[in-house]
Amino acid sequence: MTTITMAGALNAALRDALTEDDKVVVFGEDVGTLGGVFRVTDGLTRDFGEDRCFDTPLAESGIVGFAIGMAMSGYKPVVEMQFDAFAYPAFEQIVSHVAKLRNRTRGSLTAPMVIRIPFAGGIGGVEHHCDSSEAYYAHTPGLKVVSPSTVADAYSLMRDAIADPDPVIFLEPKRLYFSKADIELARTEPIGTAAVRRAGTDVTLLAYGPTVSVAMQAAEYAAEDGRSVEVVDLRSLNPFDDETVARSVRKTGR
Secondary structure, three states, rough: OOEEHHHHHHHHHHHHHHHHOOOOOEEEEEOOOOOOOOOOOOHHHHOOOOOEEEEOOHHHHHHHHHHHHHHHHOOOOEEEEEOHHHHHHHHHHHHHHHHOOHOOOOOOOOOOOEEEEEEEEOOOHHHHOOOOOOHHHHOOOEEEEEOOOOOOHHHHHHHHHHHHOOEEEEEEEEEHOOEEEEOOOHHHHHHHOOEEEOOOOOOEEEEEOOHHHHHHHHHHHHHHHHOOOEEEEOOEEOOOOOOHHHHHHHHHHH
């Protein structure tokens, strides 16, 4: 068991992927020398060199465009948008090219990349630093969209996202970066699998990312009033785990 933060678990996942596959590269604004605004990429440039983890200009469209070319050439780029609303300049690249490459080329070309986006509120930031843009990506065919709520899932989902043959939007809850847990650094359930965090019988409450802890607290309050709330952590917005959600709703009826 390792006591580690969510940021540390993400760093470990990136580090393990870089070690195991020399086609994995990490780049974005301030991810190299600084180690990222939230230190998720801390030490990667030092340990793997500037060819594997490097800084880019402040141009999100260029970052994703460069990643598309690398993915088409056999690499597995992992890029960081730094903050959620900073990703909008890259939105056209993501929806018009990243998401459509496999379909456009009838599968002859793919875009195996991970686009890391720190998202959501809870850190006291201004509007460009506390956005929740997941609906845009979840409603774009061709993209997988995931968001961890636990330290263990942060490691596992990142490893799976990097290994995936298609593009993954990886939404990292900023206010959970420094939450800690004792975990095994291991890959568990694959992308597309929800988890029942609390069993209940009266109502099903769906949550993901930073909202899971809020849902769990609400379930505690409801229990004090004699109501049994089942909390389902979606983990993956696309693909969506219909089976787990439907099973829960059939049980609770709400």
